[in-house]
Amino acid sequence: MNKKRPVVAVIAIFSLIFLYVPSLAVAIFSVNDAKYGFIWRGFTWKWYERLLANEAILEAALNSLLAAVVSTLIATVLGTALALGLDRFPWPKRLHRAMDLLVHLPVVTPDIILAAALVLVFSLLRQVSSSFDMGMTTLILGHVTFQISFVTLVVRSRLAALGRDIDEAARDLYATGSYLFLRVTLPLLLPGILAGAMLAFTLSLDDFIISFFAHGPDSVTLPIYIYSSLRRGLNPEIHALSTLMMLATVMLVIIAERLSRFRRQDGA
Amino acid sequence: MTGQIELGLFVAQVQKSFGSHKALKGVDLEVRKGEFFTLLGPSGCGKTTLLRIIAGLELPDSGHVFLGGRDITRLPAAKRQVNTVFQSYALFPHLNVFENVAFGLKARNVEPPEVRKRVVENLEMLDLLGLEKRYPHQLSGGQKQRVALARALVNNPDILLLDEPMSALDARLRAQVQEDLRRLQRAVGQTFILVTHDQDEAMVVSDRIAVMKDGLVEQVGDPREVYSKPRNKFVAEFLGAANIIQARRDGGRVVTTLGSFDLSTAPQWDEGALAIRPEHILLGDAPQSDANWVQAEVREAIYRGQSLDLWLAAASERNDCLDPLRLRVRTHSKGRLAPGDQVSLFFPPEDLVALENRSLTE
Numbered sequence: 027m028n029k030k031r032p033v034v035a036v037i038a039i040f041s042l043i044f045l046y047v048p049s050l051a052v053a054i055f056s057v058n059d060a061k062y063g064f065i066w067r068g069f070t071w072k073w074y075e076r077l078l079a080n081e082a083i084l085e086a087a088l089n090s091l092l093a094a095v096v097s098t099l100i101a102t103v104l105g106t107a108l109a110l111g112l113d114r115f116p117w118p119k120r121l122h123r124a125m126d127l128l129v130h131l132p133v134v135t136p137d138i139i140l141a142a143a144l145v146l147v148f149s150l151l152r153q154v155s156s157s158f159d160m161g162m163t164t165l166i167l168g169h170v171t172f173q174i175s176f177v178t179l180v181v182r183s184r185l186a187a188l189g190r191d192i193d194e195a196a197r198d199l200y201a202t203g204s205y206l207f208l209r210v211t212l213p214l215l216l217p218g219i220l221a222g223a224m225l226a227f228t229l230s231l232d233d234f235i236i237s238f239f240a241h242g243p244d245s246v247t248l249p250i251y252i253y254s255s256l257r258r259g260l261n262p263e264i265h266a267l268s269t270l271m272m273l274a275t276v277m278l279v280i281i282a283e284r285l286s287r288f289r290r291q292d293g294a
Numbered sequence: 295m296t297g298q299i300e301l302g303l304f305v306a307q308v309q310k311s312f313g314s315h316k317a318l319k320g321v322d323l324e325v326r327k328g329e330f331f332t333l334l335g336p337s338g339c340g341k342t343t344l345l346r347i348i349a350g351l352e353l354p355d356s357g358h359v360f361l362g363g364r365d366i367t368r369l370p371a372a373k374r375q376v377n378t379v380f381q382s383y384a385l386f387p388h389l390n391v392f393e394n395v396a397f398g399l400k401a402r403n404v405e406p407p408e409v410r411k412r413v414v415e416n417l418e419m420l421d422l423l424g425l426e427k428r429y430p431h432q433l434s435g436g437q438k439q440r441v442a443l444a445r446a447l448v449n450n451p452d453i454l455l456l457d458e459p460m461s462a463l464d465a466r467l468r469a470q471v472q473e474d475l476r477r478l479q480r481a482v483g484q485t486f487i488l489v490t491h492d493q494d495e496a497m498v499v500s501d502r503i504a505v506m507k508d509g510l511v512e513q514v515g516d517p518r519e520v521y522s523k524p525r526n527k528f529v530a531e532f533l534g535a536a537n538i539i540q541a542r543r544d545g546g547r548v549v550t551t552l553g554s555f556d557l558s559t560a561p562q563w564d565e566g567a568l569a570i571r572p573e574h575i576l577l578g579d580a581p582q583s584d585a586n587w588v589q590a591e592v593r594e595a596i597y598r599g600q601s602l603d604l605w606l607a608a609a610s611e612r613n614d615c616l617d618p619l620r621l622r623v624r625t626h627s628k629g630r631l632a633p634g635d636q637v638s639l640f641f642p643p644e645d646l647v648a649l650e651n652r653s654l655t656e
Binding site for chain 2: 192195198200209
């Protein structure tokens with residue numbers, strides 16, 4: 027059974043190439059000195075320079091960043107509270123299992139369904155208040171709805187890894203309430219919270235489907251901008267933009283990964 | 295006040311269930327101030343649950359816990375003068391040794407100079423000076439355990455609870471630490487309550503032992519008492535090797551298939567069981583036929599260095615078609631006995647214990 031199988035190794039390498047060819051192509055064409063066509067005409071930074079001079083793109087970038095920062099802050103606080111509540115409160119077993127499922131469900135729900143649901147809910151809420159007109163508020167709310175689950179899942183795995191002993195030891199040593207939370211729970215949970223936040227931030231930056239349905243004219247994000255310009259044809263500026271976003275995402279994922287591993291010392 | 299100060303811990307009719315599992319079925323205990331008390335029992339006997347109830351980490355379903363004459367049953371852990379050394383030690387991984395030990399004092403707003411003084415005192419007592427700046431993951435198992443001890447003792451608790459604190463240590467270190475723990479308790483004079491499933495450990499450290507089984511206390515006594523005068527079969531066998539012999543009473547004597555015995559304490563039953571420790575059975579030189587003497591043949595001799603363990607079959611049973619009753623005798627390792635040797639065994643009346651017919655939980 028344990029014979030070496032070169033076929034498997036070859037397939038693995040081809041799979042990896044398959045995964046990264048599109049991204050690599052975009053990166054290559056973003057520095058190709060040709061407006062149209064697929065012929066290499068020499069290296070240039072000019073598409074990046076034009077990108078940075080394009081006000082519509084900069085505005086979209088700013089919108090993306092604003093939506094990502096605000097939604098991440100909200101989702102991180104709510105998601106962490108949810109994780110703590112699920113873990114620390116003595117829920118009846120069945121209810122706990124049901125709540126567990128409810129937390130996992132949004133992760134596997136197709137985005138398009140969540141998006142359609144959001145359109146419905148926002149139109150209902152619009153009957154009550156005009157602040158639910160499609161715009162930055164609805165965009166942020168939309169992002170928060172799918173971010174919470176991810177934050178909760180990451181923080182919960184950290185809580186599970188920590189176990190209850192340390193919390194009990196702190197209570198045994200006279201710590202209560204905010205002292206317990208600020209001196210023990212929060213510092214130990216922080217790597218998990220930061221990793222969850224980083225994940226939520228990345229998801230928000232990359233999101234297209236939900237943003238597409240929940241944005242307004244004042245809140246066009248980068249993915250939506252890219253989509254609408256692709257309809258007008260391929261453009262090296264967009265390649266440059268895609269490349270930059272890809273790099274930013276990769277960086278964030280690496281940081282999140284580092285954080286979740288960071289300080290995972292055995293408490294014993 | 296002076297009268298109250300001598301009051302120790304009382305546990306009265308404490309019951310606790312987890313779902314349909316009854317972890318504690320009405321436990322009564324008294325732990326005296328300043329003694330080293332051990333809750334001994336197999337896993338699942340409820341000893342850790344009882345410890346957690348005393349710590350305030352678990353609420354009993356019914357019953358009460360009194361400390362120093364005060365009902366503390368519903369007092370949260372953070373308000374009890376009771377500190378715990380956890381099985382996993384549960385040191386704070388984000389704090390160094392000094393901060394770990396200082397944690398309880400700081401949580402109660404003790405003045406910084408006083409915190410410093412007491413932490414250093416305790417670090418010194420537990421031989422941890424010089425390790426103040428280390429983090430838990432930089433410590434050895436033995437060091438972690440001493441930090442956990444210092445972190446609890448620095449608060450000067452009325453009771454120190456120890457939840458299987460040796461289980462993470464290797465066997466050689468464990469024996470050393472058990473003796474150290476005994477000395478430490480003598481030195482600080484505080485009440486220690488230890489939970490363990492290791493009868494040797496219980497014997498080494500304890501002033502008194504409570505043997506637990508299935509959520510009840512089977513016997514409480516000093517190590518000598520529970521070892522040599524077990525109340526029932528469970529206690530006899532849990533505390534070490536024991537020969538259990540079926541017997542019936544006949545006048546002032548007890549008759550078994552091995553012969554008749556005199557006991558220093560007459561049994562309460564007409565039919566029941568006797569127990570005797572392997573090392574309490576003595577080897578005699580000449581064959582005897584009086585009461586308490588048994589003729590036997592060595593079937594197996596196991597040399598253990600510090601002792602020679604013999605498995606024997608009694609002569610009176612040799613022709614029995616049933617598997618003969620096997621007796622276990624532990625004798626001096628200088629003795630040279632081999633399978634087939636005939637020996638005379640003496641069962642001292644004071645070492646033969648009449649067991650109570652049933653354990654509380656049967």
